[in-house]
Amino acid sequence: MGTPLKEWDINIYRGVLTGYNEAFIISTEKRNEILENCQTEDERKRTEELIRPILRGRDIKRYGYDWAGLWLINTHNGVKGVMPRIKIEDYPAVKRHLDQYWDKIKKRADQGDTPYNLRNCAYVDDFNRPKVIYPNMTKYMPFVYDDKGYVTNQKCFIITGTYIAFLTAFLNSSLFKYCFRDSFPELQGGTREMSKIFFDKIPVVKVDNSTEKIFERLIENIQQNYTKEKAISIDQRLFDLYNLTDEERSAIGFVEIR
Template sequence: MRNCAYMEDFYKQKIVYPNMTKFLPFYLDDKGFLQNDKSFMIIGENIAYLTAFLNSSLFKYCFIDNFPELQGGTRELRKIFLDKIPVLQVSEKVNLEFEKRVMKLQELFMNKLSTKQMEIEIDEKIFDLYSLTEEERKIIGFIEIQ
């Protein structure tokens, strides 16, 4: 029975991400994609907000120093490293606001359109939630990892 319950998780809204990467591609999956053993998934509450946070410049700022660098400039995104990053708990209402933005961002990306403006908008919302000062916002800036 345990395997059946685990399989059900694939059909829930989830965040999908690779175990090793040079950039941070956290994808909000609402289509029930299956994965292979080279990726991980996160399920739970307020998953759209968490996707926005994990793709934000604030998280990228933390990512640079907190995830081990491997050969070729890749980083390892294992759960034990993700667990160390503090994430604010948000309401369902806030999560729904982020869901609209994240889905729009992913749509732009899939259509090969510029996502920078949407990424900056999401960053600003994340910075607001964390009550970052103007000075802190300038230090972090807009981080694009390629």
């Protein structure tokens, strides 16, 4: 029942591939050190905007995440006709940091116009939009709604577009896990591969803007303080949308993958 996700107004993208994480993904301590090395207030402000918090696949939970205090030096390669490439000369403190890894970053295949730049990423601005984040390989099939502009590494996918809060609820639901867990190939140890091609055929009931607003409030509440009871309540709303019988609701129950 519903419309296959490939026909929804959404995009599914992989996270950022740096080519050399040791240089471009840094701790909070290193970020603070780089900011302290900025020579002017203007440089510091621009550098703060450049260095973005990043989530990895292992950080994602059902309706939440455990941020590891890591940051991406987002020296993106720009998007033609949309935004210019980051020029490292405008960020001297960042350049001094990356220069320590010059022998490594200059050799990597995944780079932009200069070794200081990340590879081309036409959807780089989508990380600023409300999105669903989920790991590319996972046993637990967790999804989290993000409207705080986190970047993700290549071990994650993001979904942007319409009705993102509702999709977060659906993908975290017992209904999704009960019906569609086997749509994703199982790897060693019960891990499943969550690539885009396996989402395309999954049908999801279409909703309207008023329903999306309801789920936005529900998602905000459960992500502030996750409880099993809140997750069950969201499940029940989805069961109602799908007009499930008592027998069907009982058969699905509450699915928690452990």
